[in-house]
Amino acid sequence: xxxxxxxxxxxxxxxxxxxxxxxxxxxxxxxxxxxxxxxxxxxxxxxxxxxxxxxxxxxxxxxxxxxxxxxxxxxxxxxxxxxxxxxxxxxxxxxxxxxxxxxxxxxxxxx
Amino acid sequence: xxxxxxxxxxxxxxxxxxxxxxxxxxxxxxxxxxxxxxxxxxxxxxxxxxxxxxxxxxxxxxxxxxxxxxxxxxxxxxxxxxxxxxxxxxxxxxxxxxxxxxxxxxxxxxxxxxxxxxxxxxxxxxxxxxxxxxxxxxxxxxxxxxxxxxxxxxxxxxxxxxxxxxxxxxxxxxxxxxxxxxxxxxxxxxxxxxxxxxxxxxxxxxxxxxxxxxxxxxxxxxxxxxxxxxxxxxxxxxxxxxxxxx
Amino acid sequence: xxxxxxxxxxxxxxxxxxxxxxxxxxxxxxxxxxxxxxxxxxxxxxxxxxxxxxxxxxxxxxxxxxxxxxxxxxxxxxxxxxxxxxxxxxxxxxxxxxxxxxxxxxxxxxxxx
Ligand code: SF4
Ligand code: SF4
Ligand code: FES
Numbered sequence: 001x002x003x004x005x006x007x008x009x010x011x012x013x014x015x016x017x018x019x020x021x022x023x024x025x026x027x028x029x030x031x032x033x034x035x036x037x038x039x040x041x042x043x044x045x046x047x048x049x050x051x052x053x054x055x056x057x058x059x060x061x062x063x064x065x066x067x068x069x070x071x072x073x074x075x076x077x078x079x080x081x082x083x084x085x086x087x088x089x090x091x092x093x094x095x096x097x098x099x100x101x102x103x104x105x106x107x108x109x110x111x
Numbered sequence: 112x113x114x115x116x117x118x119x120x121x122x123x124x125x126x127x128x129x130x131x132x133x134x135x136x137x138x139x140x141x142x143x144x145x146x147x148x149x150x151x152x153x154x155x156x157x158x159x160x161x162x163x164x165x166x167x168x169x170x171x172x173x174x175x176x177x178x179x180x181x182x183x184x185x186x187x188x189x190x191x192x193x194x195x196x197x198x199x200x201x202x203x204x205x206x207x208x209x210x211x212x213x214x215x216x217x218x219x220x221x222x223x224x225x226x227x228x229x230x231x232x233x234x235x236x237x238x239x240x241x242x243x244x245x246x247x248x249x250x251x252x253x254x255x256x257x258x259x260x261x262x263x264x265x266x267x268x269x270x271x272x273x274x275x276x277x278x279x280x281x282x283x284x285x286x287x288x289x290x291x292x293x294x295x296x297x298x299x300x301x302x303x304x305x306x307x308x309x310x311x312x313x314x315x316x317x318x319x320x321x322x323x324x325x326x327x328x329x330x331x332x333x334x335x336x337x338x339x340x341x342x343x344x345x346x347x348x349x350x351x352x353x354x355x356x357x
Numbered sequence: 358x359x360x361x362x363x364x365x366x367x368x369x370x371x372x373x374x375x376x377x378x379x380x381x382x383x384x385x386x387x388x389x390x391x392x393x394x395x396x397x398x399x400x401x402x403x404x405x406x407x408x409x410x411x412x413x414x415x416x417x418x419x420x421x422x423x424x425x426x427x428x429x430x431x432x433x434x435x436x437x438x439x440x441x442x443x444x445x446x447x448x449x450x451x452x453x454x455x456x457x458x459x460x461x462x463x464x465x466x467x468x469x470x
Contacts, residue, residue, distance in 0.1 A: 002357050003318040004347045011439075014432050021429050025461060028422060032469045036409070038402035059389075066382040072319075073379055076279035096385060103392035184361030209362075273362050322435050324367035341439040 001086075006068050013065040020058045045107045052108040059100030067093040123194065125152055126204040127164070131213050136204070137161070143201070149182050149189035152203065153217065166217035173331065176265035179272070180217050181206040186272040188265075188331040208272040224268045227284045232310035233291035236302035246300045254297040261294045261339050263332050270326035270336055282315030286326035286336035289317050293339030296346060305355060308346055312356060317343035370451045374431035377424040384421060415469060423462040430454030 031040065045051045067089040075081045121143040126136040139156045150168055157164040168178040173191040180189050183197050183204050194203065211219035228234075239246070248255050270286040271277055277285045292311035295301050311317050317340045326336040350356040394401040408414065434450045 002312075003314055003316060004312050004351045004356050007318040007344065008348055008351060011436065014436060018429060018433060021425060025422065025426060025429075029461070029464050029468060032465060036406050038400070038406060041402075062385060066378075066385060069378050070382050072321075073375060076276065096389070099386055099389035099393065103389040106393045181362075186362060275363065275368070321371055322367070322438050323371045325362060325365070328365050328367065329362065337438065344439055 006071075009064055010068045013061040013068075016057065016061040017065060020054065020061070023054070024058070042107060047110045048108060052104060055104045055108065056101075059097065059104055063093050063096035063100060066096060121201060123152065123198060124202045125156065126202075127153070127156065127161075127217070128206045129161075129164075129216055131215055134216075143194070147194045149180070149187065149192045149194060149197065149203065149205065150178050152194060153180075153189065153205065164217070165215040174265060176267035179208055179267045179269050181208055181272065186269040186329050188267055188269060191331060208268060210272050210274070210277045211268065221268060224266075224271055224285070224287070228266075228288045228291060230310065231284045231288035231292045231316070232303070232307045233288050233295065235295065235298070235300075236306070238300065238302040248299060252299070254299055257339075257342065258294040258297040261290045261334055261336070264290060264334055265332060267331065270330050270334075273325040273329040275323065275325060276319055276321060280315065280319060283319045284311070284315055284317075286320070286330075286340065289320070289343060290334060290336040290339045292317075293342050296343065305350070308343065308350055309356060311343050312347040312350075317347065320344075366448045366451045370431050370434060370454070373427050374435070377428040377431070380424050381421070381428055419462065419465055419469070422465045423458055426458040426461040427454070430457055 045055075070092070071085060071089045074085060123141045123143050125139045125141050127139060128134055129137050139160050141152050141155050141160075144151070150171065153164070153166050154168075157166070166178075166180070168190060169175040171178075171190045173188055176188070178189045179186060181187075182189065182192060183199075185197075186208055187197070189205075197203070205217060207213050207217050207219045211221060211224060214220050250256075250259075264287060266287065268287065270290075274283075274286055276283050289311055292307050295307045296304050296311075298304070301307065320337065320340045322337055322341070324337050327334075327338075330336065347356060391402070391405050394405055409418065431454060434454055437450060
C-alpha cells in the first residue's frame with residue numbers, strides 16, 4: 001500500500017471514529033454513574049441491531065486506524081521498518097478486528 | 112562593521128561548538144555593540160580570537176540562506192537575528208544546524224537537504240523555449256496565490272533543522288523541499304505537475320508530516336510549509352481517487 | 358530533554374496526540390477481551406467489573422477516558438489544519454482541545470466518584 005492509500009484510510013477512519021468516540025464518551029459519562037454492572041450494559045445492548053451496527057463500525061474503523069498510527073510511531077522511533085513491520089501491523093489489524101467482533105457479539109448477541 | 116557604538120560597553124559570553132561530531136564548546140568573550148547580530152558576533156570571534164573558526168555566510172542581509180545556525184537551542188538565520196533578541200543574560204550558545212551532517216565547527220553539509228529537494232522534484236519543468244512569448248499568469252488565480260505564499264524560500268534549512276520528523280525518519284523529504292513542490296504544483300507553467308505531486312507523495316513525502324508546525328514556528332521569512340504540505344496531502348487524495356496516483 | 362525549538366503549542370499537541378494514541382492502541386485489545394467475557398456469562402463480566410471498581414482501576418479508567426478525549430481533540434485539530442482553508446496555525450484549537458479533555462475528565466471523576 002502506498003503512503004497516499006494509508007493516509008486516506010487513516011483520515012477516513014478518523015472521520016468515522018470522531019462522532020462514534022463522542023457518542024461513546026457521552027455514554028460512558030452517563031453510564032458510569034454509581035458504578036457499572038454487566039446487567040446494565042447487556043440490557044441496553046443485547047438484541048439491539050442499532051448498537052450492533054454502532055459497535056461493529058467502531059471496531060472496524062479502530063482496527064484500521066490503530067495499526068496505521070502505530071506503524072508511523074514505530075517507523076519513526078525505532079529501527080523497525082519495511083515489510084516485516086507492515087506484516088506485523090496487518091496481523092495486529094486482523095487481531096483487533098477479530099477480538100473486537102467477538103466483543104460486539106458478546107454484548108449484542110442474545111444468549 | 113561600521114560605526115557600531117559601544118552602547119552598553121558590556122561583554123557577551125559566547126559558547127561556540129568547535130570540532131565535528133566529537134568536539135566541545137569553547138567560550139569567547141565578545142564586546143557588546145548596539146544592533147549587533149549573531150553573525151556579527153561569530154565574525155568578531157573569527158577575526159579577533161579564533162581565525163580557524165569555520166562558518167558560512169554570504170549576503171548578510173537575509174537573502175542567500177547560508178548563515179543558519181542553532182542559537183540558544185533554536186535554528187535561526189544569524190545575519191538577521193539581533194543578539195539583543197536572543198541573548199537573555201548576555202549569554203549565547205551557538206551550534207551547527209541539527210539534522211544535517213556536521214563538517215567543522217558551525218558548518219554543516221547541506222547535501223542531504225538539496226538531494227531531497229531534487230527527490231521531491233523541486234525543480235521547474237519548462238514547456239517553452241526562449242523564442243516563445245512569456246506566459247501570463249493572473250495574480251488573482253488561486254494557484255498563483257498559493258504559490259506566492261511559499262515562493263520566497265531562501266533555502267536556509269532552518270525548517271529542516273527544526274522538524275522532528277526529519278530527525279526521526281531519514282527518508283523524510285522535509286518542509287522546505289515539500290513547500291517547493293507545493294509551489295510547483297500550483298504553477299500553471301510547470302510542464303510536469305503530476306510528476307511533482309507523485310514525487311512529493313512517495314515514501315517519505317508529504318504524508319509523513321505530522322503537522323507540528325515547528326517549521327512554521329521557525330521559518331525566518333514567514334513561510335508556512337505545514338499549510339503547503341497539507342495542500343499536497345489534499346491534492347494527493349484527489350489524484351488517488353482520480354486514478355492518477357497508485 | 359526539551360529542546361527549545363520544540364517548546365511551542367503545536368509540538369505539545371503532537372506529543373499528546375501520539376502518547377494518547379499509543380496508549381489507546383495498547384488498551385484496545387484488553388478492552389475487547391474483557392467485553393468478550395460476557396460471551397461466557399454475565400457473571401464473568403460482573404466479576405471483571407467488580408475488580409475494575411477498585412480505586413486503582415478507577416484512576417486507570419479515568420486516564421483512558423481522558424486519553425480518548427485528548428486523542429479525539431488532537432486528531433480533530435490535525436484534520437482541521439489539513440482540510441479546512443486556514444493559513445495560520447490555529448493555536449486556539451489546542452487550548453479548546455485541552456479544555457474539553459479537562460472537562461470530560463472532571464465530569465467522569467464527579468460521576469464515577
Ligand atoms: S509540520 Fe510537518 S514539516 Fe513542519 S515541522 Fe512538523 S512534521 Fe516537519
Ligand atoms: S521554508 Fe523558510 S525555513 Fe525553510 S528553507 Fe525556506 S526560508 Fe528557510
Ligand atoms: S548571510 Fe545570507 S541569509 Fe544570512
